[in-house]
Amino acid sequence: MGAIRSTTHAGARASARRGTSEFAELAKQIRDSGWLHRRYGYYWTKLIAAPLVLALGLIVFIWIGDTWWQLFTAAALAIVFTQIAFRGHDAAHRQIFVTGRWNDWISLILGDLLVGMSYGWWQRKHTRHHANPNKLGSDPDIELPVIAVTAETADRHLPPLLRSWQCA
Ligand SMILES: [Zn+2]
Numbered sequence: 001m002g003a004i005r006s007t008t009h010a011g012a013r014a015s016a017r018r019g020t021s022e023f024a025e026l027a028k029q030i031r032d033s034g035w036l037h038r039r040y041g042y043y044w045t046k047l048i049a050a051p052l053v054l055a056l057g058l059i060v061f062i063w064i065g066d067t068w069w070q071l072f073t074a075a076a077l078a079i080v081f082t083q084i085a086f087r088g089h090d091a092a093h094r095q096i097f098v099t100g101r102w103n104d105w106i107s108l109i110l111g112d113l114l115v116g117m118s119y120g121w122w123q124r125k126h127t128r129h130h131a132n133p134n135k136l137g138s139d140p141d142i143e144l145p146v147i148a149v150t151a152e153t154a155d156r157h158l159p160p161l162l163r164s165w166q167c168a
Contacts, residue, residue, distance in 0.1 A: 043087070043096045047106065050084045054114060084114050092123055 030036060057077045064070065088110035090096055091103040104119075111119040125140045132138035136150065148154035 038096070038098070043090070046083070046087050047096075047110075050080075050087065050110070050114065053080050054084065081115050084110050085117065088115065088117075088119070088122075089126075092119070092126065 054077075057073065057080055061070065061073045061077070064073065087096075088107050091106040091110065094100060094103050096106060097103050107119045107123075111117045111122060129139050129141040134142055134149075136142065136153070142149045148156075
């Protein structure tokens with residue numbers, strides 16, 4: 001029994017080593033191809049354009065006033081806010097600049113100042129998301145009040161009248 005167990009452990013270790021070396025080879029190919037190089041031109045363009053486009057959207061919002069045309073302004077600003085939030089996400093992942101200090105400042109400016117979302121709150125939540133991606137009960141990104149990702153969460157969220165309309 002001991003020999004079988006050690007053979008199994010040895011096989012698992014060999015498999016893990018093979019997986020590690022395959023990952024190391026893939027990671028090297030990705031690094032060598034340049035996909036991980038920082039794209040300063042792309043990010044500086046987005047970082048300079050973000051407040052300008054946001055200011056333009058707010059000027060249009062104020063200029064057209066109380067009208068149903070604000071639906072178009074709302075849709076445009078939703079896209080702008082989402083783009084800004086994505087750049088904040090990139091900075092929070094230390095993708096834009098080399099130093100953490102620069103990335104933190106950009107995350108603060110984009111998240112807190114331009115989007116109105118707390119960088120500190122989001123960072124704690126997002127760290128939990130990456131620690132347990134798509135794991136019910138651990139990933140806060142799938143604990144949404146309006147969208148259900150499983151039948152159980154759908155049952156929890158929906159009022160009884162709507163539950164009967166659900167597909168089984
Ligand atoms: Zn992320």
